[in-house]
Amino acid sequence: MPETTPRGLTRLAFGGDYNPEQWPESVWQEDVRLMREAGVTMVSVGIFSWALLEPAPGEYDFGWLDRILALLHENGIRVDLGTPTVVPPAWFYRAHPEALPVTAEGVRYEFGSRGAICHSNADYRAAAASITTELAERYGDHPALAMWHVHNEYGVPVSACYCDSCAAHFRCWLAGTYGKVEAVNEAWGTAFWGQRYTDLEQINPPRATPTVGNPGQALDYKRFADATIRENFRAERDILHRLSPGVPVTTNFMTALSQCDSLDYWAWGREVDLVTNDHYLITDGRRTHVNLAMAADLTRSVAGGAPWLLLEHSTSGVNWQPRNPAKAPRQMARNSLAHVARGSEGAMFFQWRQSRRGAEKFHSSMLPHGGTETRVWREVVELGASLDSLSTIRDTRTEADVAVLWDWQSWWAQNLAWRPSEDHDPRERADSFYEALYDRHLTVDFAHPEADLSAYPLVVVPALYLMTEAAGNNIREYVENGGTLVVSYFSGIVDEHDAVHDGAYPGTLRDVLGLTVEEFSPLLKDERVRLTGPDGSELTGDVWTEFVVPRGAETVWTYADGLTAGHPALTRHRLGEGTAWYVSTRLDAHGLDALIGWAADDARIASRADLPRDVEVVRRGGESGTYLFVINHTGGDAKVPLDAPGTELLTGERAAGRLAVPAGAVRVVRLDG
Structure with a gap:
């Protein structure tokens, strides 16, 4: 079995992308001295350096990389070594312009950015394998090497190409997936609009068409593009496993639901030795720490609950949003330690030294343009000391309370054209349900709809438009065996080919929910409806x-106005030993909180109402003990009850009874026993 932890790293990972090639060698000594001052334990090197390592076809210059790896090793800093295949050199594109990707509209991109790759292109694949082999043969047993970092953020910014090479590759994929063209016709429903094919050679990628194209074809092309990119990752990974045995291989994911939707991370999580993730705050005025927690929980879930690693985030502001505010004092530590609380084995950044040139020169870094006389640098040094004091948490696991079902392929299908309402956003529903769970201080595991759910007293389905028969049976079995289920509208509607399940909506969920849906009735923009409960109280829905039509379910809340007035809005169905709730409108935050509260009562989850809002409380446990992370995201001091006395690791103080957590601070208690 491949190693799953960075080789030779005995503490939590702390550091960032290091790009020494951007600086004269006279700066390198200062860099390493400051890294040691900050407590850096690992850096990522070489991710964008193909043009320097191979300045001409088959001609290599490894001297500078030899020297920087030796310097880092001499100073006790481990290396996450990149294969630089995210940006082939200019000479490569000059020789192979067809390796540049083509849009669905037929426009070929130009060289001059990053990630401009046709992943079906044979010349790119050969060149990527060649540079990876050269690196593995030279550095596979280097004493500084902790792990391999393949490519960079696969799927960003180009996830699919529509060129002729991809067309031929797509036909091969269809042949391997379906066999005969008749099976493709059946899966895609090509009898509609006369789209029938008589030969696989007639099929092209879903390029631009006069109006909406075939949704089954579009969905399969997303699967094909994801599988093609994953093929290229596996090719590099296998070279590294062969030539550098015992060193884990990873690539950095972007699991946050708001940032990347082109890869099926359930599939990708099975391919890497160690799951790693990049996360950047979307500063749109919302509570950014909630999205951060969600991304960390999702990443841990992709890792199967095992420890993972935050490979990139920012010390302060980024540079690519319309407005890029700085992080508030101590926010960097809260962000970093929130990831650690939810399973990360450290906190890495983009990047070590802030660039003077290039597209990301205004992106924050560990060592800013202003140098060591800056708040960011002082907080970096403080964070390094904090992470060092938490080394004993390595290999422990975050403890979850509930599961949220999520599937990237359902998201792909939901986002295709011509759905009943463009205002229904599955990501928004996932965010909102997660926030409701977060505000009840429930730690979340995400799960694939076909995964084993028996460990969870409560399972939430915020948006699963696409659901296989196997998933539907799995969910039914979960409820029959005593689980509590919450399902939101427009879930269970289509199968894996985007074909509506036979019979009434909601397809695979009819029996478990004890109801059918005769008709969808989306609301107009800004239109709202009132819901009335058994005691006369009201909730609000929109979208x-x-x-x-109840078919065994009891009506708990009813529409009070609108076209559906008098019809059930929120139902509850007892099935076997369990209970299934269904909500057929988009509830606001107040309504979601009430719904989660009722379902949590059914699931016999103890209330945590004594915990303050926006004070995060998360547990990690394992052979080294149980650790309670308390992260105060508020502007006021807070107190949190402790189950047992313990030692607070960041201050060294004993803690018992109620733990005091100053405004904006983090406390980590190793509980006794």
């Missing part, structure tokens, strides 16, 4: 309503 969506449905004509729900």
Whole structure:
């Protein structure tokens, strides 16, 4: 079995992308001295350096990389060594312009950015394998090497190419997936609009068409593009496993639901030796720490609950949003330690030294343009000391309370054209349900719809438009065996080919929910409906309503107005030993909180109402003990009850009874026993 932890790293990972090639060698000594001052334990090197390592075809210059790896090793800093295949050199594109990707509209991109790759191109694949082999043969047993970092952020910014090479590759993929063209016709429903094919050679990628194209074809092309990129990762990974045995291989994911939707990370998580992730705050005025927690929980879930590693985030502001505010004092530490609380084995950044040139020169770094006389640098040094004091948490696991079902392929299908309402956003529903769970201080595991759910007292389905029969059976078995389920509208509607399940909506969920839906009735922009409960109280919904017909379920809340007035809006169904809730409109935050509260009561989850809002409380446990992370995201001091006394690791103080956590601070208690 491949190693799953960075080789030779005995503490939590702390450091960032290091690009010494951007600086004269006279700066390198200062860099390493400051790294040691900050407590850096690992850096990522060589990710964008193909043009320097291979300045001409088959001609290599490894001297500068030899020298920087030796310097880092001499100073006790481990190396996450990149294969630089995200940006082939200019000479490569000059020789192979067809390796540049083509858009669905037929426009070929130019060289001059990053990630401009046709992943079906044979010349790119050969060149990537060649440079990876050269690196592995030279550095596979280097004493500084902790792990291999393949490519960079696969799928960003180009996830699919529509050129002729991809067309031929797509046909091969279809042949391997379906066999005969008749099976493709059946899966895609090509009898509609006369789209039938008589030969696989007639099929092209879903390029620009006069109106909406075939949704089954579009969905399969997303699967094909994801599989093609993953083929290229596996090719590099296998070279590294062969030539550098015992060293884990990873690539940095971007699992945050708001940042990358082109890869099926459930599949990718099975391919890497160690799951790593990049996360950047979307500063749109919302509570950014909630999205951060969600991304960390999702990454841990992709890792199967095992420890993972935050490979990139920012010390302060980024440079690519419309407005890029700085992080508040101590926010960097809160962000970093929130990832650690939720399973990360450290906190890495982009990047070590802030660039003077290039597209990301205004992106924050560990060592800013202003140098060591800056707040960011002082906080970096403080964070390095904090992470060093937490080394004993390595190999422990975050403890979750509930599961949220999520599937990237369902997201792909949901986002295709011509759905009942463009205002229904599955990502928004996932974010909102997660926030409701977060505010009840429930730690979340994400799970694939076909995964084993038996460990969870409560399972939430915020948006699963696409659901296989196997997933539907899995969810039904979960409820029958005593689980509590919450399902939001427009879930269970289509199968894996985007074909509506036979019979009434909601398809695979009809029996478990004890109802059918006669008709969707999406609302107009800014239109709202009132819901009334058994005690006369009211909730508010928008975006969506449905004509729900109970078939065993009890009506808990009813639409009070609108086209669906008098029809069930929120139902509850007892099935076997468990209970299934269904909500057929988009509830606001107040309504979601109430719904989660009722379902949590059914699931016998103890209330945590004594915990303050925006004070995050998360547990990690393992052979070394149980650790309670308390992260105060508020502007006021907070107190949190402790189950047992313990030692606070960041201050060294004993803690018992109620733990005091100053405004904006983090406390980590190793509980006794």
